[in-house]
Amino acid sequence: METASRWSKVADGNVVLEFIDVTLRGCAQVMFQNNPLTGLLFFIAIFVGAYGENNPAVAYGSVLGTVAATFAGLNVKDRTSWKAGLYGYNGCLVGAALPTFLDVSPILWLCIIMGGVVSVIVTLCIADVLKTWKVAALTAPFVLVTWTVLLSSYAFTELHANALPTPDLPHELLQASSAAASASHFFAGVLNGISEVFLLSSLIASLLLLVGLAVESLWAAVFAVCGALLAVLTASVLGAEQTSIDNGMYAFSAVLTAIALGSTFNQPSWRVLIYTVIGVIFTVFVQGALNTLLAPVGIPTLTMPFVLASWLFLVPNKEVMPVHRQ
Numbered sequence: 001m002e003t004a005s006r007w008s009k010v011a012d013g014n015v016v017l018e019f020i021d022v023t024l025r026g027c028a029q030v031m032f033q034n035n036p037l038t039g040l041l042f043f044i045a046i047f048v049g050a051y052g053e054n055n056p057a058v059a060y061g062s063v064l065g066t067v068a069a070t071f072a073g074l075n076v077k078d079r080t081s082w083k084a085g086l087y088g089y090n091g092c093l094v095g096a097a098l099p100t101f102l103d104v105s106p107i108l109w110l111c112i113i114m115g116g117v118v119s120v121i122v123t124l125c126i127a128d129v130l131k132t133w134k135v136a137a138l139t140a141p142f143v144l145v146t147w148t149v150l151l152s153s154y155a156f157t158e159l160h161a162n163a164l165p166t167p168d169l170p171h172e173l174l175q176a177s178s179a180a181a182s183a184s185h186f187f188a189g190v191l192n193g194i195s196e197v198f199l200l201s202s203l204i205a206s207l208l209l210l211v212g213l214a215v216e217s218l219w220a221a222v223f224a225v226c227g228a229l230l231a232v233l234t235a236s237v238l239g240a241e242q243t244s245i246d247n248g249m250y251a252f253s254a255v256l257t258a259i260a261l262g263s264t265f266n267q268p269s270w271r272v273l274i275y276t277v278i279g280v281i282f283t284v285f286v287q288g289a290l291n292t293l294l295a296p297v298g299i300p301t302l303t304m305p306f307v308l309a310s311w312l313f314l315v316p317n318k319e320v321m322p323v324h325r326q
Contacts, residue, residue, distance in 0.1 A: 007036065018083075019070065026066045026088020030139075031197065031209070031224070031256065032264040033216040034084050041212030042198075046096065048208065049200030057099035058199065061112050065095020068116030076124065090123060091116030093142040093198070097302065100199045101150055103160040111159070115145045133315045138260070139303040150299050167298035173241055185246050186232060193228040193251020197303075201247055219263040227251070227258025227280050234284045250287055253306035257283045260310045265317065266324040275313070275321065283309040 011021040024039030031042070043063065050059035069091025073082045081087065094115035102108055122141035130137065153159035191206040198205070213221035231254030235245050244250060262268060262276040286305040294301055 011036075022073075022083055022085055023063075023066050023070045023088060025083075025085025026070050027062070027085070027092050028212070028216070029085040029089035030092055031213060031220065032259055033213060033220065035216035038212040038216045039085070041208050041215065045195070045202075045205040045208035045212065046198050046200065049195055049198065049202035049205035052202050052204070053200065055099060057104045057108075058096050061095035061099040061109075062092050062198070063095065064109065065091040065093070065112050065116040065119075067091075068095075068113045069119050072117040072120040076120065087120045087123060090119035090137075090139060090142040090145070093139060093303070094119055094145050096198050096200075097142070097146045098149060101161055101163045101300070102153060103162050105158065105160075107158045111149055115149060119145050130311075134318070135311055135314045136265075138307050138310055139256070140307045143302045143304045143307060146302055147299055151297070154298075165295070165298050165300060168295050170292045170295055173239070185242065186236070189232040189235075189245045189248055189251060190225070190228040192246065192248030193231060194224055194248070194255055196248035196252035197255055213259075217263060219268050220259050223258040223262035223268075223276065224255050227255045227262075227276075230254065230258075230277065230280045231284050234281050235287075238284070238288070240288065250284055253287055253301075253303050253309070254280045254283045256303060256306040257309050257313075260306075261313055265314055266321065269324055271321055272324050279309055279313045282313075 007021070011017040021036050024036035024043070025034055026039065027042045028035050028039035033039075043059075046062050047056075047059040050056050066088045070082075070085075070088040072091075073087030076082060076087060095112045098108060098112055098115065102111075119141045122144055123137050126137040126140055149159070150161065150164060153161045153164070191203050192201045194206040194209055195202045197209070210221050210224065213224055228248075228251040231251040232245055235250035240250055258276055258280050261279045262272060266272040266275070283305050286309050287301060290301040290305055
């Protein structure tokens, strides 16, 4: 704590260091943490995962998107939120998502910069709409900005998609997943669910992300793991496609829901734990529903299942458990 306080004093006294500090906090805020060391570990995790998947553009894009959003946030009057990195995290996710689904080109980098800037504007817009219910914008700005760019790629030849889902009408699974999935599959689904928050499937990245969470909040790390475990278990019981479970596709939004409901917006308690368990399970259902809804359009759900589930559980939170509300 003393080291963190010393760093904050040094950063506050230097414009460049302050900007770096806020940029790091922006990355950390993807998982609700306000700590530059957590942000640094998150960026390292992104680079490890991106290079491991032979797509380093994801790592550089995440940095560029965070920097663009952080710079844009300088124009907002709310200096406290800016210093906490709350205007940078959506830009970070935009920067990681666009190179995941689109070919790398000069236009892509411009889109990342634009997306980072626009994410701040969308954040302010959504926050203004939701202020009546005292609910945060969460990652909705990232989802809306990224969906817009990805959908527009079908209309523009200079934005070529290379990994978007193939548009397909909703249909039942031809073959349900095996009820006796191996322990290795289960383990892979849990860890991939953590790293997939940044659109990566990497064991090392997941471990680094957990360390980063524990640096700022041990509860956040615990809820992240438990959220992933519960999501994988729920998806398996429901008979979701095994490949999607293994890749963490049913767990990454649940991880964010678990952290949000369990430790960020509520003080951990037994009542909060039960509320969070229900929220995580519901997030898996929302994931399946949005997978079906967006299949004909050919775009990914991103973190919208987390956003919708968390909004639904946070709006009545002040009535359900006002004592625990943070």
